[in-house]
Amino acid sequence: AQRVTQPEKLLSVFKGAPVELKCNYSYSGSPELFWYVQYSRQRLQLLLRHISRESIKGFTADLNKGETSFHLKKPFAQEEDSAMYYCALSVYNTDKLIFGTGTRLQVFP
Amino acid sequence: DAGVTQSPTHLIKTRGQQVTLRCSPKSGHDTVSWYQQALGQGPQFIFQYYEEEERQRGNFPDRFSGHQFPNYSSELNVNALLLGDSALYLCASSSGLAGGNEQFFGPGTRLTVL
Numbered sequence: 001a002q003r004v005t006q007p008e009k010l011l012s013v014f015k016g017a018p019v020e021l022k023c024n025y026s027y028s029g030s031p032e033l034f035w036y037v038q039y040s041r042q043r044l045q046l047l048l049r050h051i052s053r054e055s056i057k058g059f060t061a062d063l064n065k066g067e068t069s070f071h072l073k074k075p076f077a078q079e080e081d082s083a084m085y086y087c088a089l090s091v092y093n094t095d096k097l098i099f100g101t102g103t104r105l106q107v108f109p
Numbered sequence: 110d111a112g113v114t115q116s117p118t119h120l121i122k123t124r125g126q127q128v129t130l131r132c133s134p135k136s137g138h139d140t141v142s143w144y145q146q147a148l149g150q151g152p153q154f155i156f157q158y159y160e161e162e163e164r165q166r167g168n169f170p171d172r173f174s175g176h177q178f179p180n181y182s183s184e185l186n187v188n189a190l191l192l193g194d195s196a197l198y199l200c201a202s203s204s205g206l207a208g209g210n211e212q213f214f215g216p217g218t219r220l221t222v223l
Contacts, residue, residue, distance in 0.1 A: 049209070094165050099151030
């Protein structure tokens with residue numbers, strides 16, 4: 001079965017602290033994984049995808065096929081990082097996305 | 110470019126009624142996907158339209174149907190509404206069917222079924 005699991009509903013940290021948002025997936029094929037973010041009063045938008053292997057707003061995510069994980073990391077959290085983060089898996093050769101339940105990140109000053 | 114637009118913003122219906130939601134994709138996009146997001150959950154894929162045909166479908170009953178027009182805009186229809194259909198309905202657009210494309214989301218339509 002295709003599934004994305006985000007075990008934490010809420011993650012609270014202080015500004016400057018490291019952040020790791022966990023994401024595990026279940027997929028029989030070769031996965032394409034994404035992190036989408038929703039800031040307050042804004043629409044859902046792409047943060048990063050594993051195939052581009054880039055850092056966006058200081059965030060990085062590495063695909064670990066052995067552990068079937070795609071955790072999102074940032075070494076020093078900023079208050080403007082406070083948002084809802086969704087990990088998503090793209091079904092092969094389609095744009096169908098399977099989302100996790102999301103993790104709300106709160107960064108306190 | 111306004112990006113993906115959806116109408117209406119909010120909608121209140123009663124059980125058993127029918128509803129139509131509308132979506133205009135981002136300029137240059139030809140693929141439209143619909144998602145249902147219940148409170149506290151991630152978006153769930155309903156279906157996807159490309160070249161005016163339904164190409165992919167999620168685990169939703171036949172009460173959920175859709176349409177794509179020649180200008181790539183799309184409608185989502187839900188018949189015989191149930192209380193459980195109350196949710197935020199998101200439309201997303203992308204280009205082509207190659208897979209792995211960035212999805213651009215609209216602001217959503219909040220449907221409340223009483």
